[in-house]
Amino acid sequence: MENYERSPIIPMTEEQKKDFELQIKKLDRRIEIMDKIKETGLGIICTPLGIFSNLMLMLSSIAIKVTSIGMFYGVYKSYKVYVDVKNGIPFLESQNLESAALFLILPFIMVVISYVLSWLTAFFKFHSF
Secondary structure, three states: OOOOOOOOOOOOOHHHHHHHHHHHHHHHHHHHHHHHHHHHHHHHHHHHHHHHHHHHHHHHHHHHHHHHHHHHHHHHHHHHHHHHHHOOOOHHHOOOHHHHHHHHHHHHHHHHHHHHHHHHHHHHHHHOO
């Protein structure tokens, strides 16, 4: 390793201390102003988005309930697909396959959408006015 010499610590003069404190105050003031601008901008943007996401969250909870009732129809259609396969119709050519898959998968998709919307709603409520 190379030999490093320590530089001596030189105390600041009173004039340098005043300049340094003035620079610190300017930086603090700049940071405060930028924080206020950021909070105001987020508040302006997040308030209407929070209202909209809250409305969408309520609609998605209703959609979850409706699609969970439709899941019974999906089970019925999947039984019809099973009967079609037993009768010799190929699995992918069954007419009931698409509706069975849709009615069985849709409630789970709606739960994921509702979870994301609840996270977004909490974020927007935190940053709104």
